[in-house]
Amino acid sequence: MKLKKNWKPIIDRFQAKLSAWKSKTLSFGGRLTLIQSVLGNLPTYFLSLYVAPEGVIQTLERMRNRFLWGASKEKKKIHWFSWDTVVAPKKAGGLGVGVWNNIAGIRKDLLSKxxxxxxxxxxxxxxxxxxxxxxxxxxxxxxxxxxxxxxxYRPPNADGNFTWIKEVPLKVNCFIWRARRGRIPVALELSKRGVILESLTCPMCNEQDEGADHVLVECRYAKQVFEGISRWCKVNTADCQTIKEVEDSVSQLGLGHNRSITLLAVYFGAFWSIWKSRNARVFNKNRIPPDKVIDMIKSATYIWVKNRGKFGRFTWATWSQCPLDF
Known part of the structure; x- marks a missing residue:
């Protein structure tokens, strides 16, 4: 089993699994779950019996990497984060995917760490x-x-710790995790990666270049949404200028753990809904009024917290008045 060709059945089986699960049919959170659970465990039996050549490990990791970002051998996609960041534990600022290691080269791997x-x-x-x-x-x-x-172990992340909220869908958590670091497909980030665009201006306000913090927090459209959310939640985040500042401010505003998580879930829902509204504007030329976006946030977060949370029973009437009153 020292030759890479001896591992071809494993690689082919792995590729067949990837083909069966078309990445374009899954959200980012769905692809993340798949490579963590199913694809991550697929070759475990063989790796426990035989020492895999380094080339085999690299091939399997490349396949997982391409699948996570929706790419393939035939079609390239932007890889918004390095693979080392993706496999890092969540406490270290990564996604906690995990990685296979070449046991034959353990001394070299240990020294690299x-x-x-x-x-x-x-x-x-x-x-x-x-x-x-x-x-x-x-x-x-x-x-x-x-x-x-x-x-x-990873050195402390300069971006700070990210709060993963189980009351919020994984795809929304992943989106906020990426947005905090500016790794979402906004105009400025796409242009940095060689994508040619007609304009870098924010499609929601047509006033400034479109960056992650701008379109989700600083944009006039986003501010209108957050003003409505702040009145609903009876809090104030008007001074926040970045996604991280909003998250940090909201975490401190909640009175008690349960309320902090509930408030964060609402603001995560706000970021997600603003982004969906932005996409509707860019791809469908449809401008959703801020008032309607606020209604979308209220209904979506009510369903999330009601079905995923363990904070007790509450009704829509209570939630619609203020999410911190139940």
Missing amino acids: EISVHSVLSKISTANGATWRSELSPNGIYSVCALRHRWD
Whole structure:
């Protein structure tokens, strides 16, 4: 099994799974779930029996990478984040996809993570004879869990921690995670990646270039939406100029954990609805009035929190008055 050609049945099986699940029929969150659960576990049995050549690991990772971003061998798509960011744990600012490792080259891989083999497991002579000790655990006992935690460690993200909310659909969480870093297909970001556009101006206000923070927060259209949401929630985010500032402000405004999560869910829904309205304007030439967008946010977030949350029972009448009153 040292030759890549011996792994062809595994690679073909992997490719067949990818073909069966057309990436264009799934949202970003759906593709993320698929490569984490189904595709991530597909070759596990074979990898537990045989040492995979480095070329095989790279081929499988490229296939997962292309599928996540909706690309294929025939059709290229923009990869908005490096694969290293995608596989990083969520606590480190990634998506927590995980990665397969070439066990044959573990020493080289450990060094690339600044982990010495000696710290993982070393032989120590004692009065009672030789014993093994790991510096990764406080008790000196080696565990796969301790090594995994050390392997997954990433320096603190300059963008700050992102709050993943289970009351909000995964595709919406992923969108906000990308938008905070400006990695959504707005005009400025597309132009940076070589996409030729007729104009970089925001299609919602026609006043400034379209960036992620502008179209979702600073744009006159977005501000009208947030004014209505702020009156509904009885909070104020008028001074916020970026997506991160809105998230941080809302997290501090909620009184108690449940209310903070509820308020964040509402504002995540606002970002998502504004983006959908922007897409309707760009692709269908349809301008949705801000009042209608506010109604969309109220109904969508009511369904999300009602069916996904565990904050107790509440009615539409209570929710429509203020989402923090139930």
